[in-house]
Amino acid sequence: MCPRPCASCLPGRSLMRAVVVTEYGGPEVLTLRDVPEPEPGPGEVSLTVAFAGVNFTDVRNRVGDGLGVVPFIPGVEVAGTVRQVGPGVEGLRPGQQVAALTRGHGYAEVVTAAAGLTVPLPENLIGKPASGSMFVTMQLGLFLLRQVARVLPGETVLLHGAAGGVGTVIGQLARHFGLRPLYGTVSDLAKAQFARQNGFAQVYEYGRFDTAVLAATGGRGVDVVLDPVGGQIRARSFEVLAPFGRLVTYSNISREPEVVPDANWMRARCVGYAGFSGGQLPQRAPELIRPSLLEATELIGAGVIDTGVTSVFPLARAADAHRQFEQRTAVGKFILAVS
Ligand SMILES: NC(=O)c1ccc[n+]([C@@H]2O[C@H](COP(=O)([O-])OP(=O)(O)OC[C@H]3O[C@@H](n4cnc5c(N)ncnc54)[C@H](OP(=O)(O)O)[C@@H]3O)[C@@H](O)[C@H]2O)c1
Structure with a gap:
């Protein structure tokens, strides 16, 4: 992508507004630019974006710790209107209201998406900010609970970062699936009420989660830990796994060095370690994505799950959204209103 496109270097191509990361760094590198509108290739559609979800993966890409290669437009989930339909696409038409999981570039007025990862919006979600937050946290929650951790009714689950976007939907999904209420962690107990409303039974600060969880389970520990934090929190989490327990990593938000026990330790304790990446799965098993x-x-x-939208920012204020996200003061889900 040309970082400074102009009409003379792009004859015939319309320009659109987009938030571009031209160099890795803090929220200030998110810059509103005029860039060429993308056009759909075979099997793709282009969308006029109404809402784009803000996800931690966008932050990781912005700092250079993800798959984004500068210059790039962040943003992986959007809702909007089908604008153009590429060759070979069936079942989608211009003007249709949809949501899509994209390969990035969602913080923009126009984005392209695979037709297979573009889903018609129910009437009641059209024009609602929540329509821009339907896929990243929900897909993760559905896969973590059922395919990765394989949580059974009666099993106990501890999730770190309970008041964030992921915790918000996993708490509700667990309730919906009839699982036991979850244990969660937060950095500040002011967030605990939000997490409890979304399905968490007990919410602890990181400093004492291990002793609290062992006390709450009569010393047995939990069957599953869902951990995006990593580092020392992950190391301590292995210690609270019950026999046959599973620890699932889906991020290393702390950016601390990974501390993982060796296989002998896991064998002796009869516990397992699993992982999930919504960014990598489409390359390995694309057929699994659309059903989710x-x-x-x-x-x-x-109305079974509420993705917990707590703030809506205009596209031009994407940097403010990232700033608040990283300050760890916010709860729930952030959305950019694009057009
Ligand atoms: N593997 C996948 O496919 C996948 C998909 C979606 C999300 N994720 C990951 O899941 C995590 C949550 O994503 P999200 O979009 O729900 O973000 P979010 O809403 O900001 O939630 C992240 C939570 O992590 C907690 N946290 C713990 N340590 C942190 C740190 N050092 N810096 C910032 N926050 C920290 C924060 O809560 P406290 O301040 O209360 O600790 C925050 O509520 C992220 O790490 C993201 O990369 C992975």
């Missing part, structure tokens, strides 16, 4: 997007749309459209 359809299920997420159905659950959100039916």
Whole structure:
């Protein structure tokens, strides 16, 4: 992508507003620019974006710790209107209201998406900011609970970062699936009430979660730990796994060095270690993705799951959204209103 496009170097191509990361760094590197509108290739559609979800993966890409290669436009989940339909696309038409999981570039007025990862919006979600937050946290929650951790009714689960976007939907999904209420952690107990409203039974600060969880489970520990934090929190989390317990990593938000026990330790303790990456799965098993997007749309459209939108920022204030996200004061989900 040309970082400074102009009409003379792009004859015939319309320009759109987008938030561009031209160099890795803090929120200030998110810069509103005029860039060429993308056009859909075979099997793709282009969308006029109404809402784009803000996810921690966007922050990781911005700091150079993800898959984004500068210059790039961040943003992986959007809702909007189909603008153009590429060759070979069936079942989607211009003007249709949809949500999509994209390969990035969502903080923009126009984005392209694979038709297979573009889903019609239920009537009641059209024009709602929540429509821009349907896929990243929900897809993660559905896969973590069922395919990765394989949580059974009656099992106990501890999730770190309980009041964030992921915690918000996993708490509700656990309740919906009839699982036991979760244990969660937060950096400040002011966030605990928000997490409890979304399905967490007990919420602890990081400093004492291990002793609190062992006390709450009569010394047995938990069956599952869902951990995006990593580092020392992950190391301590292995110690609270019950026999046959599973620890699932889906991020290393702390950016601390990984501290993982060796296989002998895990064998002796009869515990396991698993991982999930929504960014990598589409390359390895694309057929698994669309069903999870359809299920997420159905659950959100039916009002079973609320993705917990707490702030809506204009596109031009994407940097403020990232700043608040990283300050760890916010709860729930942030959205950019684009057009
Ligand atoms: N693998 C996947 O496919 C996948 C998909 C979606 C998200 N994720 C990961 O899941 C995590 C949560 O994502 P999200 O979009 O829900 O973000 P979010 O809403 O900001 O939630 C992140 C939570 O992590 C906690 N946290 C712990 N240590 C932190 C740190 N050093 N810096 C900032 N926050 C920290 C924060 O709560 P406290 O301040 O209360 O600790 C915050 O509520 C992220 O790490 C993201 O990369 C992974």
